Amino acid sequence: MANFEKLTAPSEGQRITFSDGNPVVPDHPIIPFIRGDGTGIDIWPATQLVIDKAIEKAYGKNRSIEWFKIYAGDEACELYGTYQYLPNDTLEAIRTYGIAIKGPLTTPVGGGIRSLNVSLRQIFDLYSCVRPCKYYEGTPSPHKKPQDLDVIVYRENTEDIYMGIEWESDDPECIKLIDQINNEIIPASQKLKNRKIPSGSGIGIKPVSKIGSQRHIRRAIKHALTLEGSKRHVTLVHKGNIMKFTEGAFRDWGYELATTEFRNECVTERESWILGNVEKNPHISYEENAELIDPGYSSLTEEKKKAICDEVCSVLSIIGSSHGSGKWKDMVMVDDRIADSIFQQIQTRPQEYSILATLNLNGDYISDAAAAIVGGLGMAPGANIGDKAAIFEATHGTAPKHAGLDRINPGSVILSGVMMLEYLGWNEAAKLITNGLSKSISDKQVTYDLARLMEPRVEPLSCSDFANSIVERF
Numbered sequence: 129m130a131n132f133e134k135l136t137a138p139s140e141g142q143r144i145t146f147s148d149g150n151p152v153v154p155d156h157p158i159i160p161f162i163r164g165d166g167t168g169i170d171i172w173p174a175t176q177l178v179i180d181k182a183i184e185k186a187y188g189k190n191r192s193i194e195w196f197k198i199y200a201g202d203e204a205c206e207l208y209g210t211y212q213y214l215p216n217d218t219l220e221a222i223r224t225y226g227i228a229i230k231g232p233l234t235t236p237v238g239g240g241i242r243s244l245n246v247s248l249r250q251i252f253d254l255y256s257c258v259r260p261c262k263y264y265e266g267t268p269s270p271h272k273k274p275q276d277l278d279v280i281v282y283r284e285n286t287e288d289i290y291m292g293i294e295w296e297s298d299d300p301e302c303i304k305l306i307d308q309i310n311n312e313i314i315p316a317s318q319k320l321k322n323r324k325i326p327s328g329s330g331i332g333i334k335p336v337s338k339i340g341s342q343r344h345i346r347r348a349i350k351h352a353l354t355l356e357g358s359k360r361h362v363t364l365v366h367k368g369n370i371m372k373f374t375e376g377a378f379r380d381w382g383y384e385l386a387t388t389e390f391r392n393e394c395v396t397e398r399e400s401w402i403l404g405n406v407e408k409n410p411h412i413s414y415e416e417n418a419e420l421i422d423p424g425y426s427s428l429t430e431e432k433k434k435a436i437c438d439e440v441c442s443v444l445s446i447i448g449s450s451h452g453s454g455k456w457k458d459m460v461m462v463d464d465r466i467a468d469s470i471f472q473q474i475q476t477r478p479q480e481y482s483i484l485a486t487l488n489l490n491g492d493y494i495s496d497a498a499a500a501i502v503g504g505l506g507m508a509p510g511a512n513i514g515d516k517a518a519i520f521e522a523t524h525g526t527a528p529k530h531a532g533l534d535r536i537n538p539g540s541v542i543l544s545g546v547m548m549l550e551y552l553g554w555n556e557a558a559k560l561i562t563n564g565l566s567k568s569i570s571d572k573q574v575t576y577d578l579a580r581l582m583e584p585r586v587e588p589l590s591c592s593d594f595a596n597s598i599v600e601r602f
């Protein structure tokens with residue numbers, strides 16, 4: 129059992145363990161929580177109340193969570209001393225108990241400590257950040273049809289520029305690195321020609337690995353397999369036209385996975401066009417099919433035309449019988465979109481998307497943007513999932529100007545708690561909370577962020593009253 133310097137684990141309750149990446153959950157699991165900085169002080173008690181009441185209502189005394197308070201951020205420094213933002217006790221508790229839930233933690237811009245949030249994801253190898261963005265009836269939104277958006281952002285969580293491998297512009301190591309890149313590494317590459325990094329630049333490195341990308345996309349595809357109809361759909365989001373060997377490779381590795389490991393369960397968008405063309409016209413030639421899937425076909429070089437005809441031939445010979453005659457329509461559709469385009473697509477054609485598999489930075493941006501459509505950061509939950517641990521947390525940050533005022537919307541951490549309950553398999557309790565939350569919103573019993581957008585405006589509830597209002601509506 130774990131040895132803690134300043135913590136005492138609950139005397140009641142048991143550990144959650146993992147088997148093949150899935151949690152094995154006792155009836156009274158010990159779950160560590162981090163209150164969080166800023167508005168964490170308001171949000172956490174509201175969240176704990178709602179989760180506990182839902183479990184009690186759903187299971188009586190047969191199930192409960194034994195909460196274990198652990199420390200990170202400013203609160204940790206108060207207990208453990210200056211600069212002890214992420215004490216060993218905290219890491220040991222999460223390692224021991226496997227699942228944790230947290231409020232937001234502050235990260236300074238520019239200098240100062242590295243993000244504690246990102247550190248936790250990396251330390252526990254929580255490689256997928258799962259952020260559902262779904263509309264709850266009655267939530268005010270700047271969009272005309274927010275109900276059309278129902279996407280899950282699957283953000284790779286451990287690589288990309290968030291690995292934090294970067295140097296300040298005046299760091300002697302950075303100056304040395306720029307010199308070496310400009311004078312040895314770039315000249316050695318035909319492709320980079322005579323590019324030069326301007327002196328005085330800061331440098332950041334963006335590692336994206338095949339293993340890291342595929343284990344994440346695998347989770348996204350497995351999730352899509354649990355969905356129905358047009359929601360069995362994974363879009364690989366990337367900026368691969370510009371960053372070919374990181375973002376572009378993420379796309380290519382995604383397609384590779386879909387067409388090998390998941391060959392019997394997936395169809396790519398291009399394959400679906402080829403198969404669909406044959407279904408519309410069984411006598412269509414390879415070239416006619418190629419013209420339909422590439423509208424600019426006639427102006428292409430002969431070499432490119434041949435490559436597309438070969439692609440048509442290969443798709444039909446490899447998956448024509450397994451996926452053809454409409455069978456592909458029940459499979460998981462895998463397509464890709466360039467990141468800037470997906471920002472407008474989720475606003476203009478939201479119903480066409482389901483799971484958005486992204487790299488780390490793109491997912492960070494897209495999850496805030498998608499949350500805005502369905503009601504803002506007060507309604508944006510998330511889960512960081514790995515094979516041996518999971519930490520649940522909201523998409524938003526500490527919102528410092530609202531801290532300690534009992535006014536912030538606790539909805540995102542409460543819904544992160546719902547994700548946690550679903551992860552535990554405690555779906556009845558999860559459902560009580562989403563029902564209570566939906567009813568509270570449709571009764572216009574909401575916090576300031578939603579109240580100010582309602583027409584006519586309504587009197588806002590405090591953070592704690594919103595929690596009570598959810599519980600009253602279970």
Ligand SMILES: NC(=O)C1=CN([C@@H]2O[C@H](COP(=O)(O)OP(=O)(O)OC[C@H]3O[C@@H](n4cnc5c(N)ncnc54)[C@H](OP(=O)(O)O)[C@@H]3O)[C@@H](O)[C@H]2O)C=CC1
Nearest residue numbers: 232233234235236245505506523524525526527536537577
């Ligand atoms: N995972 C984490 O712990 C994260 C931590 N952070 C950190 O949080 C700190 C503050 O970041 P900041 O950029 O201000 O972003 P925040 O997400 O903390 O807040 C920005 C604005 O979003 C709105 N908002 C945020 N949370 C809620 C909520 N629960 N209910 C209603 N509205 C909400 C508020 O808008 P308004 O005032 O207009 O109502 C708020 O002022 C930084 O140190 C950052 O690094 C940021 C993101 C994630």
Ligand SMILES: O=C(O)CCC(=O)C(=O)O
Nearest residue numbers: 234235243245246492523
């Ligand atoms: O760690 C931080 O401070 C910010 C992280 C963040 O924006 C996110 O996880 O969405």
Ligand SMILES: [Mg+2]
Nearest residue numbers: 492493496523
């Ligand atoms: Mg963010």
